[in-house]
Amino acid sequence: MTPVADGGGLPAAYLRTGSSSFTDFVAEHEPSLIPSRRGLPPGASIDAPHGTTIVTVIFEGGVLMAGDRRATMGNIIANRDMEKVFATDEFSVVGIAGTAGLAIELVRLFQVELEHYEKIEGALMSLEGKANRLASMIRGNLGMAMQGLSVVPIFAGYDHQAGLGRIFSYDVTGGCYEEHDHHSVGSGSLFARGALKKLYRPGMSGDEAVRVAVEALWDAADDDSATGGPDVGRRIWPTVALVTADGARFIPDDGVAPVVDAIIADRQGNPGGRRGGGAA
């Protein structure tokens, strides 16, 4: 298995006119490189690290995605500083929950898919086009998902045509649904969604959205053992990415730390984060 064959020249498949999809090309030419093409023996199930909670919030002029840093394997913390939010191209990000190894491989493939299309076509794919490409990759993974190796991503990006940030969620069968205002996936998502409902305000600024997202992750970690809260001792903070018309960027650690510190201060004597009418 080497990408160069046929006496060092380019294999005929490379020169064939065809789709501008990298996944389609690889599936035809090197199927073993496609994560979903690997089958497990029937009835088998294995324990692998799982990523946990991701939240996304739309704000004025863009969309934010944040994720905790924990991966768990049963009751064990498999990794405490894993990244689960990734930039997929200049104007989109993806967050992953589910089997970490498979999910990260899928993200890598998706990143190359988008860059490949951009180079071959000479144009960026539309945001819905990207969301649909990701859906077809998840759909291909259904067999693995049925054996316990599911990947549930959440996709967000800036839509240049509409001039706003948009969120797309998925189910294990590859169903793709547009979400409004905010959404969360992963083991702690029930608690994060509850927090987002109470904290979200239409037309928030990016800074306000960062606070809301980090606080929602805090609430998820408060009630879900698989979600990691901010680790003050090790100074491990949630991953926070913002996508606006200028592109996607990650907030550096020294930008997230003050937000975490403020939440810690506000929650002293008010662990549930109650708003109004009481001591903060």
Added chain:
Amino acid sequence: MTAGMPFYVSPEQLMKDRADFARKGIARGRSVVVLGYDHGIAFVAENPSRTLHKIGEIYDRIAFAAVGKYNEFENLRVAGVRYADLRGYSYDRSDVTARGLANAYAQTLGSVFTQESKPYEVEIVVAEVGDDPDSDQIYRLTYDGSVADERGLVAMGGASDQIEERLTEQWRVGLTLAQSLQLAVAGLAHDPAGGPDRELGPESLEVAVLDRTRSRRTFRRINGDLLGQLLSDDDPTDDVPPVDHDSPRQAASNPQTQRHGDEPTPDSD
């Protein structure tokens, strides 16, 4: 019967006929100049089309330029992108090199030249920008699969010999982008038949650079106002504006190394 058709054509004659055929096809088209400047490698093509490109991005530090038949070199460009993306995906981004791609192109062009019913009527350049001008690589490939490792400057297409001769006299290491572009455009505008130089404005040029100051995808097209400013003698602009923030386009694509935190990891991509 086959009156007038010779039964035997010597290999020398066959190859010569094929080479003449390919050369004629290439000479009909407009030229392309590829040349180094202080912060990268510039590609300048005379090409009035905004969409049918002669210059293309292959990978992080590698670009492609071609003259000749569009459908043939477009096919090679797409094959190059597939080669690079598949190699980068199955190994690492740093394992994709212009030398590897130039070799693969050379084998392909060579076998088409000898085995297919007609050779490709194309000439291509594969260039990779290095950390400094000394480590830039420019490979020129011709229709028969010959490869040449060029230093600093290459011209391809119609009157490429005259253009290259003129430009080599004036080109030197360390020119700014504006100086390099002006030099390349002067070369393209020169009439080899001795007539007055033609006027080549930004609208009839396709220009792109591999900018070594960028950390990941170094390819960038230059058009519109910026190209006008770079080509103008009166305008002080002499390079592309620097990137103001580390967009993910600059970061590595490996999900596990893409977020560098506050300081960039040296070349982990």
